[in-house]
Amino acid sequence: MRINTHYQDLEDSYLFSTIAKKVAQQSAEHPEQKIIRLGIGDVTLPLCPAVTDALHAAVDEMGNKETFHGYGPEQGYDFLREGIRGYYAQKGVALEAGEVFISDGAKSDLGNILDLFDRDNIVLVPDPVYPVYVDTNVMAGRKILYCDATEQNGFLPPPPQEVEADIIYLCSPNNPTGAAYNREQLGAWVAYAKANGAVILYDAAYEAFI
Ligand SMILES: Cc1ncc(COP(=O)(O)O)c(C=O)c1O
Known part of the structure; x- marks a missing residue:
């Protein structure tokens, strides 16, 4: 067995730790400067009710014998693929159902x-x-x-x-x-x-x- 040695190349390119070090150094040397951070971010707003309601309903569906439906289709649920097609159609882009893949x-x-x-x-x-x-x-x-x-x-x-x-x-x-x-x-x-x-x-x- 041989490992993929290219993983070792990642060490040098771990961008966010490099940015964090540079920001810390810059702030220490120039505390008066305002730094615009373009590094890793985080989301700041909670999920909206439409999303949390749908997630709760989907979990309940899968947690009940009557509504449980096993694995979903491998390319994604049709209702979702159709929804995405409709979204693009509004923008004048015609997609075939087979061009949409849910991952x-x-x-x-x-x-x-x-x-x-x-x-x-x-x-x-x-x-x-x-x-x-x-x-x-x-x-x-x-x-x-x-x-x-x-x-x-x-x-x-x-x-x-x-x-x-x-x-x-x-x-x-x-x-x-x-x-x-x-x-x-x-x-x-x-x-x-x-x-x-x-x-x-x-x-x-x-x-x-x-
Ligand atoms: C430009 C860009 N593409 C893709 C992603 C990741 O997308 P997903 O949450 O679907 O994995 C991000 C997340 O930060 C992003 O900034």
């Missing part, structure tokens, strides 16, 4: 989807960005390139013409900067991906805030 969350998906891709693919990640894109690829031993989000490019890096990437991560609105690409800017990324035969993994976790 246990984007974070696990970001790791799991990489099983589809060869290890030799080159990954392109905006910087800064949600660090899960980086860590999942570090663990797989892939080469990662960065495109810098700077004040000059409005924190929305355009496709780097000098680099050929295979797997591209876009996060819009971005975590942590909040910057959101417009249609034209996204079109430039799609053109770049097509020209390179690349795939875009598009994370729109915060689209409700646009």
Whole structure:
């Protein structure tokens, strides 16, 4: 048995502990400065009644012999998949039922989807960005390139013409900067991906805030 040695590469990239150390050092040296924190966050508001009521009702359903219904369908419940299709239809996007998959969350998906891709693919990640894109690829031993989000490019890096990437991560609105690409800017990324035969993994976790 041999272990995956790429896990050892994670030590150097544990971003949040690095940020915490830098913040502590900066505050100690410059107590008068206000620091805008773009590191790990936490939710601040409680779940709304629609969510807690549905969760309580679902637990009661599964806890009663009369209403218990075992495992759910592997691709997710139809009512939920249809609800998501309806949500996208409101925005003018027509999806087939088979295009919607209910998972246990984007974070696990970001790791799991990489099983589809060869290890030799080159990954392109905006910087800064949600660090899960980086860590999942570090663990797989892939080469990662960065495109810098700077004040000059409005924190929305355009496709780097000098680099050929295979797997591209876009996060819009971005975590942590909040910057959101417009249609034209996204079109430039799609053109770049097509020209390179690349795939875009598009994370729109915060689209409700646009
Ligand atoms: C950009 C982004 N994508 C995905 C996630 C995780 O999503 P989920 O809760 O569905 O795993 C987060 C959570 O912080 C995030 O900031």
